[in-house]
Amino acid sequence: MLSLKKYLTEGLLQFTILLSLIGVRVDVDTYLTSQLPPLREIILGPSSAYTQTQFHNLRNTLDGYGIHPKSIDLDNYFTARRLLSQVRALDRFQVPTTEVNAWLVHRDPEGSVSGSQPSSGLTLESSSGLQDVTGPDNGVRESETEQGFSEELEDLGAVAPPVSGDLTKEDIDLIDILWRQDIDLGAGREIFDYSHRQKEQDVDKELRDGGEQEDTWPSESAEALAPNLLVDGETGESFPAQFPADVSSITEAVPSESEPPALPNNLLSPLLTGTESPFDLEQQWQDLMSIMEMQAMEVNTSTSEIMYNAPSGDPLSTNYSLAPNTPINQNVSLHQASLGGCSQDFSLFSPEVESLPVASTLLPLTPSNSTSLNSTFGSTNLAGLFFPPQLNGTANDTAGPELPDPLGGLLDEAMLDEISLMDLAIEEGFNAGQASQLEEEFDSDSGLSLDSSHSPSSLSSLEGSTSSSSSSSSASSSAASSFSEEGAVGYSSDSETLDLEEAEGAVGYQPEYSKFCRMSYQDPSQLSCLPYLEHVGHNHTYNMAPSALDSANLPPTSTLKKGSKEKQADFLDKQMSRDEHRARAMKIPFTNDKIINLPVEEFNELLSKYQLSEAQLSLIRDIRRRGKNKMAAQNCRKRKLDTILNLERDVEDLQRDKARLLREKVEFLRSLRQMKQKVQSLYQEVFGRLRDENGRPYSPSQYALQYTGDGSVLLIPRTLADQQARRQERKPKDRRK
DNA sequence: TGTAGTTGTCATATA
């Protein structure tokens, strides 16, 4: 038996290692917080809230269920009070944290392992040690919670890689072996559970022998500890069941009821079978593997959430014992653990109690109601507040399956969103890379030439230059000054003829753009240094003054020959624009640069200085108009490009926001589903315990529980409950109107 | 030769 326990313990431990390596985090702290007291009680003993014998309050009555002064059923009474308190605690909407703790396990030397074997492991020290472990974790969880969901998602996987990086070959082999072990683990979960219970019974026995326990640590708590450990259908981990503890108390309190006296284990067994019978272990592993694949795709938690939030009735999700109760993500925080102590730790590895198929376990308690309980969940009763009547009929079939509810549509919608979320996640990653590529490269084949750095204007935009100044009114003085320094587009400033005073008032353009344009005529070979400008063969110098072109393009005169001068003249002719040719032909006495860029006043003054014919004046005005329009066209194209780029960025941002909101929505829906399951189980349990004056259970078809605003639970006739439900249904409709 | 991208130009609208 010891070897078997050791084997299984190691299996659990190794499975946890495996989970941590694949990035699955299992939150232990969740189950140790005040939200779920039973586990802490099981470990540390019952809290005062549940064990205090409030004799001064014995006459308090739970609505519809009082304590008869002559036959005080304290156990039943306090159980009912606890249930009521849990029902009242449900109004606090609670988003489950996705905190997961994993353990970086090292194998202790054999001696130490044997020394910390389960048989001698669970002592009071171990429980205190648990607190020590969970203490700092809580702090971590709180800080992570503050960071927010999206940030948490963005940080996924930050811790896990080093673990695998430290793996030795032995570790890998071990993981491989364990992986196969774990695949077979499901078949032996009953054994698992039994071993755990056996272990706990050993512990209990040891505690009794040691006599170190106080009286307030009753043996029944240890007994409750043992039978209430359930096995997680997915991980094989043992976890305490919340309700079976009550079940045992019920059987003790009401032995003469329809339920025959049964050992706690016997009570647990149907629960276990109820939990596991629907499970196809192979299917579970496929699910797990699919999660791993999703995570490998860097779809982060969203995909795993998708897996867990299958639509109602989806056997995958409904049978997924991990699903709503074991939020996982890739946040892996590693804790040190030893083989010896892991068995105790695993007992804490419990999903939330809502996952338990309470309904199915409770049915045997009220066999007389079993046929009519389905109708209990009418639209007006407590469950009716959460479940539609037409769907509640399936509530008792199995506790595991998803409860159809009014939110089914939302869930279905969520599933659709999740599908798109997955696409988004993939798409998001792609866009991120694309965006970075856009920033890094200046090449694009898009028809819109989004980052067409072939165009000098886009180059200027990518350099982060003053696009606004260029796109805005070009007549600004700053733009003009920059223009005076860098020269205009295509209308190179003739430094020999154009003084700065005249140029100051000229219409400016982007300096960077002008810089490259000047490069193009000063030294065309420099274009080869800019591959994105290589194939730009357009003439940007058609307005350039011939003198400037000469100085810029002509090789040293010493090397010139007479023949080459003609070639240079032809080259210069080709470099000149049509307007320059015309201006030359018309003998316009000033440069096109001046014609285009001078302010109107100065331009008029310039015209007044010369006696020009009508043809000349017309040509000058055309040159000025075309030149300005040319720059305007360039500005316009650049603005268009900037607009497209900004829109692209906005789309990416919106996609990111949408994905984040979808993830949050999935989280909320998951939490809502958990609460609904809890409400349903509590309702059934409370209703099943109610007895009339003759000690007979109430018929769900005739009575229903109603959850009033002041927190009390009333047992009312079903007809009345139906009426009230109809009123509640009308209210939202009226509001819509 | 066809195609895509760039640029210049025209026509038009607007400030």
Added chain:
DNA sequence: TATATATGACAACTA
């Protein structure tokens, strides 16, 4: 009304 600017559309040019 004149001027400047913006923009769609088209053509020319180049790779």
